[in-house]
Amino acid sequence: MDAMHTMEELVAELNKYNYYYYTLDAPIVSDKEYDALYDKLVALEAESGIVLPDSPTQRVGGELLKGFVPHRHLAPLWSLDKAQNIEQLRSWNARVLKLVNDYNSKNPEQPLPEPGYAVELKFDGLTLNLTYRDGRLVQASTRGNGTTGEGILAQVKTIKSVPLTIPFKDGVIEVQGEGIMNLSVLAEYNRTAADPLKNARNGAAGALRNLNPKLTAERKLNAFFYNVGYSEGIEFHDHQEMMQFLRDNRFKVNPYLAYFDSFDEVTEQLAEIEEGRSKLDYLIDGAVIKITDFRIREVLGYTDKFPRWAVAYKFEAEETTTVLESVDWNVGRTGKVTPLARVEPVELAGVTVQNCTLNNIGDIERKNLKHALGTRVFIRRSNDVIPEILGKVTDEKDGGEIIYPDHCPACGYPLEMRGAHLFCNNKLNCKPQIVARITHFASRDAMDIETFSDKTASQLYDELEVREPADLYELTPEQLVKLERFGEKKASNLLQALEESKGRDLASFLFALGIPNTGKATTKMLADHFRDLNAVMTANAEELSALPDIGGIVAESIVSFFADPFVVTGIRRLLDLGVQAKAPEAPAPVVTDSFFSGKTVVLTGTLQKLTRDEAAERLEALGAKVTGSVSKKTDLVIAGEKAGSKLAKAQTLGIPVIEDEEELLRLLEGGAPSEGSKG
Template sequence: MDEMHKMEELVAELNRLAYHYYTLDAPLVSDKEYDVLYDKLLQLEAESGLVLPDSPTRRVGGELLKGFVPHRHLAPLWSLDKAQNIEQLRLWEARVLKLVNDYNAKNPDTPLPAPCYAVELKFDGLTLNLTYRDGALVQAATRGNGVTGEGILEQVKTIKSVPLSIPYREGVIEVQGEGIMNLSVLAEYNRRAADPLKNARNGAAGALRNLNPKLTAERRLNAFFYNVGYAEGTSFSNHQEMMQFLRDNRFKVNPYLTYFDSFDGVTEQVAEIEAKRSGLDYLIDGAVIKITDFRTREVLGYTDKFPRWAVAYKFEAEETTTILQSVSWNVGRTGKVTPLARVEPVELAGVTVQNCTLNNVGDIERKNLKFALGTRVFIRRSNDVIPEILGKVTEESDGGEIVFPAECPACGFPLEMRGAHLFCNNKLNCKPQIVARITHYASRDAMDIETFSEKTAGQLYEELSIREAADLYDLTLEQLVKLERFGEKKAQNLLQALEDSKHRDLASFLFALGIPNTGKATTRMLAEHFRSLDAVMAATPEELEALPDIGGIVAESITGYFADPFTVSGIRRLLEHGVVPEMPDAPAAVNEDSFFFGKTVVLTGTLHRLTRDDAAARLEALGAKVSGSVSKKTDLVVAGEKAGSKLAKAQELGIPVIDDEEELLRLLGGQPS
């Protein structure tokens, strides 16, 4: 077989594997197997001096370009009219119905069908217009003014979900889509970048309009496609046919695409998309509603700016700008000192925002916020969590300085910088740390001490000198009844709850200790694997790293925690007070034929038919190991509603996902008990 034929076969196979991996999210081989074929192609290209037009090696980015070349689109790229609320959306529907009814009244022999509607996501990225000639990608351009854009072919070739060649070879076609940067990719990029990106939209647009394709490749962009704007040799009667054409030609079509005969279904779907928006791994700023029948589209036509047969429904912004007013510093239970920003109040995603997270000192410096007080900043809110400051609107250091504290704002102890974080090491006398540790110890998922709260912890700290969890078991009725808001009944209830807490299971006890970088899933796995407190405390980093949920950082956190004399002393005192972490029951014999047997499973998102804890218990009963984080050791991810970064990472790693709760119940063996 000659070299050219070998290269053609390798290119075809690598493109087939990439299509399954990047477009279908269904990998056929491991990364290692793909790399072997890729390296073989690289070697052949180096030896022959030839690179085929659709070779995947072209995706790494070539030489620096001298400038953008204007590209005139074969068909115009229209903007969309916008609806800001359901009432405006209904007005659009009414105009469509009137136009259809007027046409049908004048043309009774060839009436238009009753309108049917497609609902798609409105991506917040950069519009792409791709040109294919006889199956080969020959140009890619920005939208520009809708008639002429900028040629960005070399940049777009770096996007692995963009096919370099397609099966359709009957002439020239233009396909429109959106270039995006996944939020999980943005987060990973910003962890490594000296100059972090403000948001995913800027990350995608900046990469595609950069004259250095190698930089574009580093951003690991993605793309979804939703329209054929121009086509020689083929035509479509409706939207469904066109979307199937895109799928058949290996374009990545977003799964959030639905069709409705009733406009009530459209409004319900729009509301559902908005509810799920924060759980997506990419930015959207609305939904797009289109008439599906192409003859109806032709009859309805266009205004000067917009097609009459489509409309964009705009969601409330999840990003906006406001003024950074001040920064305060808060101390957590591990001693970590974190900055909290106060901003000029602004409406964002339906709420008034006044406070934003800044994460840590390193985050402030990376985002060019050190001199940002009094200046305008980007903020983003998602998943109903405290909004995050993304960066300054301008690049200048023209604001007041954020001063990093040298001493703990709560106790005055000198602070230590560890990595990007500041820490107060005064474990014995720093009130916020102590109150937070005791509150965590008493929480429901830990020792479950009923009637206990953070307010109670603060009161006991101030009035009875409670300094660690073991001190709780020294409390007496006489002490408690003297406290404000503590009657005899409340005092007796607290003492009984403390007594009841002495016999929690080992997993709950380990979680109550507040070991850094460990959550409920990790402490449960530690309990079930080591089966005794002494064995957990004596575990080596190597033993810990062998477990599915634990990497090097978590292993060091666990061993470092139990090497601390303060920790050991506190645990010894708890045991002396009668706290007896109960060993987990010996694992029951499981059916090794179970689908889940031997698999490491991660649960993410919201389940409706059973709780996450119930699902975890049933999975473990079938021989699965339930983990709290996604890694290469993960075998399966169960994704409920609003699944976010864990689902995105699973898709990135090619890990199988169950996203249908009914299917999960079937595999678990029936309905929840």
């Protein structure tokens, strides 16, 4: 009876969460929490042999919304068996091999081949089922309960990656895919949205299950396709043939699709996908492994709920909920004062999370967090970046108020609001700003002063009154050896590193200065173009804006920076103390008649046969200007694997893209461009 009572509670709780997620599009728990409860219910059902009539394990989807016309699928849309770890995945494969061997022992005259495997990404969006009759899109629906879904044809037609007509005109087919919202599109949407979206999955699901197709269009959704569920007039022998059919018929197939004969290679591929997931421009929550041969699929068949020939391998969750406990305000090197959220410790993607980023006051307001202290919030972690708070779980203003500071938390100076950010303008006497500026100046990509750290900068500030980078070059051995944790050797090493740093080139020096809104690519471009520090310092906004990768805002930032007497005095002191800011070496003669000559090129994603730096060097030798961001001035984008927002922006702007690395290498060797490369 205890097990029965627990099962009743679990079923009631999970059905409530399903209602919020599927029917209201307003989830109140994370996928990680839902999956844990679901797995507990599955285990109890297996133990007891009892399944309650309304158990969520007995159905695939949620309730139909009023206002949508029901659509009965021509073939069932199956759920997938799940594997949470490699051991469970190996168990699935062992079952597949056993069933294949059993069949072959009974049918020696027509044995099945050795199983091969397809590995696809498991997208985190909304399942789409598209119906085409004689080459024309006549219906689109959600998964629903696997048998009947909601007709959303008008909404799906707003997705530009969905073909309205296809070349195949010999009957009726149903094609399955996933409607998604790219992360770069979500970021752009939330930048101006009055009601920001909590995440990309909700953005896609809410748009597609909305009765107003205009709202769907505003979300600029995307879709990937991965299955033909029903077909008249055509048969497929294997997964490769079916995927080629989708490509040939203008369906968008995700490039991250791999085939293997060995199951060990499958597990290696899964590790690669999980490692690279944070670089993708869309959400995935795992990978799907499928047996490729359709004869094997037919023999393996289905259970009540899922095919035996496919399994979903779930990754560690990157999103969960926790309690927002407090907010601290930190001062950066530019004087920007940013909030840092302290949350109740929670496990996420294999680490314990206690701190989360909040970008600025505007971010707090847009995410409905102003009255959120002590309440539950959604958080998301990508790669090693500090997790971000996505929003409040509920919309009520039922928590403690986050108080915005009006004076600098470090030095007490009155704060100024610029846009959505707070700033402390006390750059001469605010310790966190000064320590951060000096630490940045000494960093590897800047002056590369070995042995230097933020702790060193803080100690020198406190004990030797170091207030700006030039002060570093006036330090003496006698001053340093008196400091705590500084012996003669450490003092000597620091002074030697400072002496060596005087010979850094102009690009490194410009980056070390910390000019607002500029990064390494911009400072290198400034150094290569002007080749002289004074020329950079005296350049006007018009001259700067004419350069690739520099817009009006960046140009004004550079001009304003060098107009500051404090900055100019600091630079003069550095030069007087022997810092050289060497002009770059004279460039090698540039080829002027190559495919790349005169083109502004952006590299994005991962190349296999060249590093990004090697590719950039070779492109520049062939007359290209390599820049860091995509704009209307960009002539060409070279996209390696896992290219994200830059590729998406290039496609939006209609900029030519090279996605084939072999094509790139051929062009670098002087080959003629193919049709797809001409720009």
